Every structure is written in C-alpha cells, then in structure tokens.
Amino acid sequence: MTKLSLRDALNRAHHQIMSADDTVVVIGEDILGGSGVDGGQELGGVFGVTAGLAARFGEARVIDTPISETAFVGMATGAAMTGLKPIVEVMFCDFMGVCFDQIMNQAAKARFLSDGRFDLPLTIRTTMGAGDGSAAMHSQSIYGLLATVPGLVVACPSTPADAAGILKAAVAAKGPVVLMEHKGLYGEMGVVDEALPPVPLGKGRVVREGADVTIVAVSAFVNRAVEAADLLNAEGIEAEVIDPRTIKPLDLPLILESVKKTGRLLVAAEDAAFGGFADAVISAVSRAAFSDLRAAPAAITPPDAPVPYGRKAEAVWLPGTDEIVAAASALATA
Template sequence: MTEQMMTFSGALNAVLHQAMRQDGAVVCIGEDIAQNGGVFGVTHGLCDAFGSDRVIDTPISETAFVGMAVGAAMTGLKPMVELMFCDFTGVCFDQILNQAAKARFLSNGKLKLPLVIRTTMGAGDGSGAMHSQSLHGLFASIPGLIVVCPSSPADAAGLLKSSLASDDPVIFLENKQLYELEGLVDAALPPVPLGSAKLAKDGADVTIVATSAMVHEALAAATRLESAGVSAAVLDPRTVKPLDEASILEHVRGTGRLLVVDEGAPFAGLADAVISSVVRGSFPSLKAAPQKLCPPDTPVPYAPAPEACWLPGSDAIVEAVVLMMED
C-alpha cells in the first residue's frame, strides 16, 4: 500500500478520473464542470480526459439536469451530478424528493438508480444564507436516499467510490471549508463502506459524535480537553444515512456521555437523530443527559462576526463537555 498526500478536492478528483476510466457508463453532469473544471475544481481535467459527451456542461437548469440524471440512471448510465451548493437543491427538489428517492421503491426494485449528486455544504466563508447551508439532515429524512458527509481526503475518496458503486441514489455533501485539507490517501483509492462510522480519536469519558467539518472542531476540542484531564472520543458517522447506530451505541455504552456536534439543523436534524438513538438504545448506561451543539435556528448570517458566532466551534465544545462532566 502506498500512501500519498492529497487534498480533499484532489482525492475526489482522482476517484472521478479512476471511475470514468474504469466504467464507460459513468458520466458527469453539472454547471461549469467541463470547461472550467467545477466551481471548486473537483472535476478538473475530466473533460480533457473523457470528452464533452461524458463530462457535460449544463444550462443553469437544475430541475432539468437533475431530472435528466435520474432518467439516465434508470436507463443504464451512472451519472455523477455536481450541484454547486446544496442550497440549490431547492430549485430541483421534486427530482430529488419524489423522483430519485422513490423510483427504486415504486418499481419494487426493477429500477436501479446509480446516481450520485455531489454538492457542497458548510458556512464560514461569508457566502451568505443561500450558499452556506448544511442540509444533510433534511436529505436524510427522505426514505430512499443515502447521505454522505466525509471529513477527510481518504474518506472523501473512499466514500465517493462506494457511492459511485451504489444502486441507490446518494447525496454526497462536501464541506467547502475542507477542500484544501490535506491528508494521506491510499494510492489505490480503496472504497470506504457506506454506513460505517470511524473512530477519529478514542476516549473514555465522553463520546463526541461529529461529522464533516465539525470533526476537526471536535478533535481540536478533544486535544484541549485531554490537557484538562478529560478523555474525549470523537466518532465520525461519515454516512448520515444509513447511520451507523451500532457503533455509536457501543461507544456511548463505554463512556456514558454523548455530545453531538453538527452544523445541520438544531431541530429534527442529525443531532436529534443520534440523541434519540442513544436514549432509546443505551439509556441505562448514560451518566449525563445527552447534549448537542448546533447552530442557532436561523439562516446563516453573512458578516464575519455573526457567522463565526453561528458556527459551532471548539470553544463551545470544550465548554459543553466540561459542563457534562460536572453532571
């Protein structure tokens, strides 16, 4: 196994090159992805390598091109759609909510839907309320969709590989703040199974469940907590749906404390789903009430100070854990 340093976006790009090389059915569809290589550079070089019949620049017509991808997936292609920002799913939500998510069920499995919609999530760069949302919880609430939120280059590569191999539609959410993050990636780009959590750091006192960019905030907090004598674990579900409840329950049974840190909705989102699962599944082992840290229940603000205040961060995580330890 040879490993190499890759950026998050570079790892995704490498998987796309590999997938298109290995499987002629894989096509890429989206705005500014061919000639410009994608707004974040993830599709760089694909058009040169595989041509404009397989790497398709579309009009700004999300309903039409997501719908086209749904139909193409039903009929033999394996489309990878790039949707610049997950906020734009608002434009084409019928094709996601009613068409992509339900086709396999309604056909009793006759239809396969090997469709990956890659899109972005995440605040922190002053992009404002319609280019910064994190809607993984919303997608996860729709039966029929797989929802993926990688936090590292290796996971991004491996999960994208598994997503491209899936016959169920996948919403693949890349945090904008992570694109330049570097990490070691196996040159063979091995798949990471969907629905499998990763223990990013082990610990005995508290289980911090976090995904996407929040993993890094949680890891920073865990390091600081260590020096304060608190041993915090960071568990990254990696896939929001299906959620690896077994791994979460098992770990919380060991620590007795759960904090969920999530950039998604503070109401009926991933944090609530994890807490619900833990309360139902390992209630007797809890030493303190499970807690969550999410943004406030507002749209993402534009100006830097309010936006920084909106985002959960390592300071707040440390504070929350310390409070839990006092319980």
C-alpha cells in the same frame, strides 16, 4: 501512500471511476466550464473537483448544463434508470431547493416504486458549509433534512481518503447517494492509498479513543472535535471522537458501543438546530441505550437562524472548538 487535498482526492477518484467504467457520466453547471466560449481554458468546476475530466473522457461524458437544476438532476435520475451511472453536481446544496422534487420524489422513490426492478446508481455531489461569508443561500448544511427522505443515502466525509472512497462506493451503490462536501475542507490534506479504495456506506470511524465522553462530529466539525479533545485532555477528560461519515444509514452500533463505555454523548453538527442530525442521533441513542446514559445528551449546532453574512454574526452563528470543549466538559462533570 501519498498526501492529497480533499479536492485532489475527489478529482483523482473521478478519473479512476470514469476510466474503469464507461457508463459513468458527470453532469453539472460549469463542471467543465467555458462551454460555448472560444479558446478559453477549462474551469473544472467552481472548486476544481472535476478538472481534467473533459479533456480525458470527452464532452459526451462530462456534460456542462444550463442553469436548470430541476431538469439536469431529473435527467441524471432518468439516465440512472436506463443504464448510465451519473455523478451529478449541484453546485451548492442550497440550490437543492430548486430541484427538490427531482431529489425527494423522483430519485429517492424510484427503486421503491419499481419494486426493485431497476437500480438507481445515481450520485449527487454537492457542497455545504458556512464560514466564508457566502451568506444565507450559499452556506447551508442540509444533511439532516436530506436524511429524512426515505430512499436517500447521505454521506458527509471529513478526510481526503473518505471523500474519495465514499465517492467510489456511491457510484457502485444501487440507489441514490448524496455526497456532501464541506467548502472549508477542500484544501484539507490527508494521507491516502493511491488506489483510493471504496469506503463502505453506513460505516463510521473512531477518530480518537477516550473513555469519558463520546463526541459524534460531522464533516468540518471532526477537526474541531479533535482539537477539543486535545484541550479536554488537559482538563483530564478523555473524549472519544466518532466520525459517522455516512449520515444515513447511520452507524448506530459504533456510537452505541462508545456510549456504553462513556455514558455521555455530545453531537456536533452544522445542520439544523431543530429536528436535524444532532436530534436524530440523540433520539436514536436515547431509545436504544437509555440506561447507559449517565447525563442528558447534548448538541452543538448553529442556532435556529439562516446563515448570516456579517463576519461577527457568522462567527456567532457557527460554533467552534470552544463550544465543543465547554459542552463536553459540562457533560463529563454532570
């Protein structure tokens, strides 16, 4: 076992994956960096996740692209149909607006339309998350939106081990997987097994056990939910924190099992206030286990507004530990 940041765990996983399988290629903007510039050092991606890959595996397999998301995500999709296993990076998930046809219509539907005659081992890595003043077009978290598209697997890991393990599972999967990395978690440290074993897609994780209220928290919200659970403990409330890890397929059985015990559900997610992941989980639980619920489920999400730039506005926009504590506390006593 060793301790790694989420960034370094992902980087090491890339090295292992590319070294084990010659058909894996990495594609994206500035993932090597400095392409066409004489004598500079590599950038290794704007967050350093792809550092050192080109030096080891060559520029034929680590491909810097023009700023042409539609073309290179589509190219990765076509390559996945024809023998390669691309890991394609969309620098910020906001940029998926540019290439959404290739994601929603081309990548997501290919296996269905071929009636399974080809697999589509395509991994789309992207970043998400507010909190660093990047404003409306570099801060969104659109996993709920992506999960509405039939044919896409969407994963949002919160720990270094899960990020690396999900990347491995994504590359080995038969269909397209979107891996969403929260910008605020790249420096997050965690203990990992050196082999970085795959983490099965569709399997959540109980982060902390508790009998009074179930908190389903995604990505950067997992840490906040754990902090909230500590504070709730002081109030005599035992919160169970569940990290679904994969948004779709959702590990509903794990959540239902917890709700059966607690009778109370809170979902904390950074994506859409309306029709997003929180609403989807609440809907699924209400339909499957209405009689287990002892209070109306609750959600903590940002408001239905684009991510604002000013510091005070962003702080208001982005819910924190306090909001989770208040909501969980109200639920537990309802």
